[in-house]
Amino acid sequence: TSLTKEGVVRGKRLFNAACAICHIGGGTKTNQNVGLSTEELSGASPNRNTVEGLIDYLNNPTTYDGLKDISEIHPSIKAADVWPKMRSMQQQDLYDMSAYILYMNQVIPEKWGGGKQYY
Secondary structure (H helix, E strand, C coil): CCCCHHHHHHHHHHHHHHCHHHHHHHCCCCCCCCCCCHHHHHHCCCCCCCHHHHHHHHHCCECCCCCCECCCCCCCCCCCCCCHHHCCCCHHHHHHHHHHHHHHHHHCCCCCCCCCCCC
């Protein structure tokens, strides 16, 4: 699958409907130290700074270090029974949302991802 304008627009719509409640502007309301910026996605294990990496995460989310399954606390295909918005998601939907996240990192990197906050 290749990146298209239509796919990014579709990804934005899907992201806003399913993800933006917690990830508005690419930040993360529940953990402000882990947003959707390229830097933060690159630091995850396995890294999530590619479409494939993000799709893998949306199918089977793990903690930032990759050691623990968090499908019960982060929307995922694996736990779609718990996450109603994930029930109708197809792999193409995950691709388009992932492409949108990476696209936003290229277009407005200074605003996307929320920036790190240290306490």
